[in-house]
Amino acid sequence: MTDMSNSPIGKPLQRREDYRFLTGAGQYTDDVVLPGQTFGYFLRSPHAHARIKSIDTSKAAKAAGVVQIFTGADLAEAKVGGLPCGWLIHSKDGSPMKEPPHPVLAQGKVRHVGDQVALIVAETALQAKDAAELIEVDYEELPAVIEITTADKSASAVHDDVPNNVCYDWGHGNKDAVDAAFKQAAKVSTLEFVNNRLIPNAMEPRAANAQYTKHDDSYTLYVANQNPHVERLLMSAFVLGLPESKVRVIAPDVGGGFGSKIFLYAEETALVWASKRVNRPIKWTAERSESFLTDAHGRDHHTKVELAMDAKGNFLAMRVDTIANMGAYLSTFASSVPTILYATLLAGQYKTPAIYCNVKAVFTTTAPVDAYRGAGRPEATYVVERIVEQAARDMKMDPAALRRQNFITEFPYATPVGLTYDIGNYAAHLDKAIQLADVAGFPARKAASAAKGKLRGLGYSCYIEACGLAPSNIAGALGARAGLFEAGEVRVHPTGTVTVFTGSHSHGQGHETTFAQVVAAKLGIPVASVEIVHGDTGRVPFGMGTYGSRSLSVGGTAIVKAVDKIIAKGKKIAAHLLEATDTDIEFDNGEFKVKGTDKKVPFGSVALTAYVPHNYPLDKLEPGLNENAFYDPTNFTYPSGTYVCEVEVDPDTGKTRVERFTAVDDFGNIVNPMIVSGQVHGGLAQGLGQAMLEACVYDPESGQLLTGTYMDYTMPRADDLPNFTVDHTVTPCTHNPLGVKGCGEAGAIGSPPAFMNALTDALGVKDLAMPATAERVWRAAHKNA
């Protein structure tokens, strides 16, 4: 048996990527400067909605240092396509969603403040910016469309061919069963709330540097992106009409993504196209205020939810009605986020037999809205965990007891919203969380707070999510226009070290360390002997990238399958070296051994032999030791957990402090517990940021972004957050060899309802809008006083 105590799996190994980050030797896209570099600047619309009557670039073209200026007309003349959306959703009436054109540079109209109108290329960034001020654009302003609840009744159409601003009107689940169940219900709980719009704000602003190479008519694009192969495919095949083989996309070190760097954006597309026209590399880095206006935003739902129960509190049915914001244009994943990634999670951890969800998606004159950490699952979890907490209050039952009573306990479990949970044990993490959070001690802590004039509350969130995107055939049936497999190539070198080329991308997740742990464990070689390469379509065969907490479960499994092929071939080589038959060879702890004997040969010798094939079965086996694998998962994975939040409110100011936050997650097996806990911490910070601090606000009249800098958009700082108590339970995933479920998004998914449940408990109110700003809390506290 393998000696697991020495295995790197499960060890909190320090990260190999840290040395370069800590010493300033990381290479982020803005760090790249190419010979002959020019700089790009985008002129952007100051209006939320306007027709472009004319653009005069003549003065700007003569400005110092200007190389060339491009507008939408130039791209239209060159027949450049629009940016595509990757998920086709159908409305209830069977009609396909509306897909208005998404031009790279505005054509005819601008549809949100910040919509790009022209690209100025100049010798320096400053010269490009100065020249932009000389461009004269004649706008005819149109009314903005901002409110999502009234967008479908607005007289103003964001897109001329979508007069009612409705992208789709989609339904999921069994409406008749739900209606029947509600008629029988002993008790119905209801809530109506907004899932507040957020701006991802990765600390590295988006950036790109595009270079055309004349001698082979090819392009190289450096871009801060989470999925270089997807970026290349969308840009070359769907927009620019270039052969993929002529475009190399390199996503070097990337400073955070959280979804915002998945999508194909106008900026890098325009740069690639323009780089051939000016025949020099063009570099662009977003200013932060530019990022605020143009990075895809997240969330932005208005939802009404009803939960029907019998007299004992068993859930009978749930009905959900949501309006979701698409923004001005459909971004790459946008249509899937409030549908496939949302409604399918409305069972939560519960046995609710009948569920129906209606989602109307609307266009507004705001930045496009797309996936942001959790992508649909935070929205779903907020719906389920707020209504379940409300149900407990309405039934006057303990919120943990009501949940426990309704837990799914038998697996696999096919939910009424289309997913089959393979495995789980929800009571286990509920019990552990209750103990770690010292729920029993809460009444005493509450009394102590009251003695100081403060309010104290406690709230639960029992979340489940579906990640490890995704089985391609299921995704396709649900409207995906792509496959969601992953690819990995394992190259063993003659000296016995290994390079792994993975289609996953690390922008903070530590794959250079964790993937090396996985490979080293399987091959029985030191972790330091394994190098992980990612982020370059010129070196990595293929990949669908990193999002949806899929890297280890899907990317890691592809690598494991490639390693399995390596071991299988290695056994054949070893059999030859050991003069045995293939089937007599076993591989364990880095050694190939003849079963039942002590005849063995180490991995390193087999590697060398593969490349110096003198004592080698050349008649039956090719030399070399290099394998790749593509892996398409058979199901989503289903991390779940229990979060308990405890808050203290100062009623004099409304300031709320998170006093304790306990997170117990079931991520299946864990490869590196330190990195996993780090992912949870980061997710919790973003979820608590949503609940307490962050709000993206557009002026309802003018459509101007009122929260356009860190002066007004409240980012969580260290003193806004407590230490977190993080622990785990384990039910290994049943359908991948590592037994892993993914952990990158759970924190952001489970925490907002835990916080709001705790806050409404402290205040004794039914509901409060997110973010729970001090004034909102103060008003609620005083209304009750």
Next chain:
Amino acid sequence: MYTFDYQRPSSASAAASAFQGDTRYLAGGQSLVQAMKLRLSSSERLVDLGGVAELKGICMEGSNVVIGAMTTHAAVAASADVKKAVPALADLAGGIGDQMVRNMGTIGGSIANADPAACYPAGIVGLGATINTNQRTIAGDSFFTGLYETALKPGELIVSVSFPSVAKAAYIKYKQPASRFALVGVFVAQTSAGVRVAVTGAAGSVFRCKPIEDALAKSFTPEAAKAVKVSADGLNSDLHGSAAYRAAMISVMASRAVAAALAR
């Protein structure tokens, strides 16, 4: 930013001479460089005071502590003289911005900028300080005249600020959670001339809150301050706090400042 002519004099008199026409003085740059980067501020000439050593430093003149205009917030916060003479001012300086801002930002730069949510204006009005320029002295009560407006004449150079010694004083601010400036900041002091209550962040400029001063003159207690209902008229209203909320916070912050002052 837009282009400018740059000068770096080494004396205050050279600095004043260099101020010709459309000119701005550059102190720590924590506000001005930002405004220039965003193209919200521009001038033909920039006179950098960073090389004028005579404008830096803290000393005692009798019972007054005199702070040079180019003294950083960090230096004020760490100064033994300030901590002894008027500890509330050291606390105020130690809470401005973040540690990086405090290592560059200066008292002269801050008050010349007169941001409506800056902390120093509350300290100056709350203590009845005196601004010493290269032309005259200006009473703190007369210095701040409006939104980003002061009594300074074009080219007039702040040399130092004199603060009286005051033991029972404190500054408490409620931070706007995004910018971390004062949403409402209240400086309370029991000076030899009576109680002063100065409020920043709540309106277009720092102001003295007479109703709270009157209440505290009768009874210098946290309860007396908290009981005052401050009018919301003329107060700022934005995403982070309505005028009504700010009005309520003035009383709350004032009462906490009184408690802190009494605890010294």
Next chain:
Amino acid sequence: MSVPITLTVNGKAVTANVDPRTLLVQLIREQLQLTGTHVGCDTAQCGACTVHLNGRAVKSCSMLAVQAQGAEVTTIEGLAKAGELHPMQAAFRECHGLQCGFCTPGMVMSAVNLLKDKPNASETEIREGLEGNICRCTGYHNIVKSIQLCQSGKVGNTGVAV
């Protein structure tokens, strides 16, 4: 206009002629090609650009290069000595105080200043002291732990390899 400046960066003398509009961070990143110092915002709030000026943490995006005339500047590249990590850098690695690494140089430079001014900073003081540094990845939990480990003097490995 071109202004001559002389300063010391990571112990090396630097002379340059700069457009006075040049920010210190631009001098560092573009002219000196020290790209470890990062630009993360345009309102001087994120702290990713933090360097040391005469031993004190400052935001290099908030000052003109000309304001650094005659000064000693230390960037993240100047913290480790001969391949040995500064204890703060090593502590961040040991405690997983970084994920994407973008805020990290500024965070480390800021943390070094924090402990220099307040060697016995409490957890609250550490969290408040980091007000000028925004991180989107870590939730600050491990950043605080990293600083506390450095504070304790018990940092383990300061070498290149893990």
